[in-house]
Amino acid sequence: MRKKRVLLFSEGFGTGHTGAAYALAEGIRLLNPDVQCRVIELGKFLNPTVAPWILSAYRKTVSSQPKLVGMMYKTQYHKSLNRLTRAALHRVFYTHAKKVVEQLRPDLIICSHPIPAAVISRLKQQGLDIPLYTLITDYDAHGSWVNPEADRYLVSTSRVKSILTGRGVPPELVTVTGIPVHPKFWERSNKTLLRKELGLADIPTVLIMGGGWGLMFGQDVMDSLTARMDQIQLIFCMGSNDKLVARMRSTPLLNHPNVKILGYSSEINKLMDASDLLITKPGGMTCTEGQAKGIPMLFYSAIPGQEEKNCQYFVELGLAEVLDSQVVDKWFSLLLREYAGIEEQRRRRLALERQQPHNCASTVLHLLGKTADGPAELRSTRAQARTEEAVYVTP
Numbered sequence: 001m002r003k004k005r006v007l008l009f010s011e012g013f014g015t016g017h018t019g020a021a022y023a024l025a026e027g028i029r030l031l032n033p034d035v036q037c038r039v040i041e042l043g044k045f046l047n048p049t050v051a052p053w054i055l056s057a058y059r060k061t062v063s064s065q066p067k068l069v070g071m072m073y074k075t076q077y078h079k080s081l082n083r084l085t086r087a088a089l090h091r092v093f094y095t096h097a098k099k100v101v102e103q104l105r106p107d108l109i110i111c112s113h114p115i116p117a118a119v120i121s122r123l124k125q126q127g128l129d130i131p132l133y134t135l136i137t138d139y140d141a142h143g144s145w146v147n148p149e150a151d152r153y154l155v156s157t158s159r160v161k162s163i164l165t166g167r168g169v170p171p172e173l174v175t176v177t178g179i180p181v182h183p184k185f186w187e188r189s190n191k192t193l194l195r196k197e198l199g200l201a202d203i204p205t206v207l208i209m210g211g212g213w214g215l216m217f218g219q220d221v222m223d224s225l226t227a228r229m230d231q232i233q234l235i236f237c238m239g240s241n242d243k244l245v246a247r248m249r250s251t252p253l254l255n256h257p258n259v260k261i262l263g264y265s266s267e268i269n270k271l272m273d274a275s276d277l278l279i280t281k282p283g284g285m286t287c288t289e290g291q292a293k294g295i296p297m298l299f300y301s302a303i304p305g306q307e308e309k310n311c312q313y314f315v316e317l318g319l320a321e322v323l324d325s326q327v328v329d330k331w332f333s334l335l336l337r338e339y340a341g342i343e344e345q346r347r348r349r350l351a352l353e354r355q356q357p358h359n360c361a362s363t364v365l366h367l368l369g370k371t372a373d374g375p376a377e378l379r380s381t382r383a384q385a386r387t388e389e390a391v392y393v394t395p
Helices: 015-033 042-046 050-064 066-075 083-093 099-103 114-125 158-166 190-200 218-226 244-250 268-274 284-293 307-318 325-337 337-350 357-367 373-385
Strands: 005-010 036-041 106-112 132-135 152-155 175-176 204-207 231-238 259-262 277-280 297-298 321-322
Touching: 005 099, 005 114, 005 132, 005 204, 015 036, 015 132, 015 284, 015 357, 042 114, 042 277, 106 114, 106 357, 114 132, 132 357, 152 158, 152 190, 152 259, 152 357, 152 373, 190 268, 204 268, 231 268, 244 259, 277 284, 284 307, 297 307, 297 325, 307 321, 321 325, 325 337
Parallel strands: 005 036, 005 106, 106 132, 132 152, 152 175, 204 231, 204 277, 231 259, 277 297, 297 321
Antiparallel strands: none
């Protein structure tokens, strides 16, 4: 009997869209190995020469002109991509998309970025008979996500569902699944054992993430962060910004045994478990991973638009605060004086019924007519299959 096939399309604008696609694919594989998944950044796959130039231009614009990015987001907020735009995208960048779909023969296509969602929608308009699910990877829904050909929307919250239904999407086509995170974020590891494994001191620890491109904050915050290095351990994870990593490692102030400076890491799940506080940009994926680990978060430098909405959502939920030097001082004092209380609050957050990070993968399998392992079986399977990672404890 032929296995079910799920094809996930994304684009490399930032790291969250593709990260969500891979997370969902890994979750589906873990819950039901009989379902085959493949993730493709469609533009890069079809145009390996042109795509890097476009992504580089986007990166520079986000870094140097965030207000322009925010203005474009807001002025187009209520607008879907029109037929002319979809046709132009297809002709210029995606003329071979149909051939890719025909060759891979998926039973379901999931798009975690608006552009491939628009391209597949156009193909469905021309007769493609494959269900299209749109996976929205933030805590807001820009109009560009909406296509009448989409068969279902997988969204983060009921608020996002309300935004879509307000734009005319039938409510039965919108399923609140949460944003998927990799199975490595589905369980929490023993903090003491992880710190030993990672070569960290067993003291209050703060993880500072610079985003996929290593973006940073101001000197006043840096001064507050480094003021208590003798008592609080700092882990800087600066993504793919190798120049920034080298500059930080050559900075005398940061040459301290309680300071670790990392570039790109595939072990963010372990770093979050080993840490007590997360400082990060409010990207949709990172926020959701932090929520899955129950770690309190401080947000800095939100890109105007979707990151502002992400920030607003988690602050209103009581899981995060907006970063400034005074907030850093407050939290560092809490870590030193009320450490046990902070850890207990984290355990309580993880015990909440809504904390089901495998829900998106389970939902897709259900819609495919496939079964998924229950949480108890899942924990047992992971504990047996990944004993080399850490000892898992019940929150």
